[in-house]
Amino acid sequence: MNYSKGKSSNKFNLLNILFPPHCLICGKETNGEGICDDCKKTIEYLNYPLIEHKKNIYFYAITRYSGVMEKAVKILKYKKRKIIAKDLSKIIIHFVEEQGIHFDYVAFIPMTRFEQTERGFNQTYLLAKEVSTAYQIPILMSLKKVKRTDKQVGLNKKEREENLKGAFRMEEAVKGDVLIVDDVYTTGSTAREITKTMVRKTKSNIYFVALSRKID
Numbered sequence: 001m002n003y004s005k006g007k008s009s010n011k012f013n014l015l016n017i018l019f020p021p022h023c024l025i026c027g028k029e030t031n032g033e034g035i036c037d038d039c040k041k042t043i044e045y046l047n048y049p050l051i052e053h054k055k056n057i058y059f060y061a062i063t064r065y066s067g068v069m070e071k072a073v074k075i076l077k078y079k080k081r082k083i084i085a086k087d088l089s090k091i092i093i094h095f096v097e098e099q100g101i102h103f104d105y106v107a108f109i110p111m112t113r114f115e116q117t118e119r120g121f122n123q124t125y126l127l128a129k130e131v132s133t134a135y136q137i138p139i140l141m142s143l144k145k146v147k148r149t150d151k152q153v154g155l156n157k158k159e160r161e162e163n164l165k166g167a168f169r170m171e172e173a174v175k176g177d178v179l180i181v182d183d184v185y186t187t188g189s190t191a192r193e194i195t196k197t198m199v200r201k202t203k204s205n206i207y208f209v210a211l212s213r214k215i216d
């Protein structure tokens, strides 16, 4: 078991020498990261990340969805590059530490089985997995998407809310604070619908944290 583990990491190092990693945004060589330091410097952090706070629910967005962040999220969303999930999860980890947010579980935005099969993966699950590994805490799997919905793109706020109504379900009660990670916060309809579903099953804090926010 250990042998195969060691073998794969040697293989990885050798691959790094033969094909040094490059920034997925600008193409420059990096020290094994998906986004280089120069690109990271251009990320626009929001001065007011707290969007809303209602009782035990908090909504946050960390950065502005533009430039490097927009490109990085698109790579995560459409190309499934694990290395990008790792870089982006570090932004979330840094943020929760800075804000002093404590959580016992990490959750993601679930997809229906059909949606997941169609896309092949769930990008917010990739982020949650990185956070779960970093903190050694479980991923909350009892939050499910039970209704197939239309794509949110092109719908207005009201249509988005209508589209998502009743789309999620919590299969069991949860004891402990939950961090939900998302990639892009647009109108907040997903955030509201998910937390509305969760709050029925928990008295603990729910922190909805989006990596980026679309701001016109």
Ligand SMILES: [Zn+2]
Pocket (backbone or CB within 6 Å): 023, 024, 025, 026, 027, 028, 035, 036, 037, 038, 039, 040
């Ligand atoms: Zn770069």
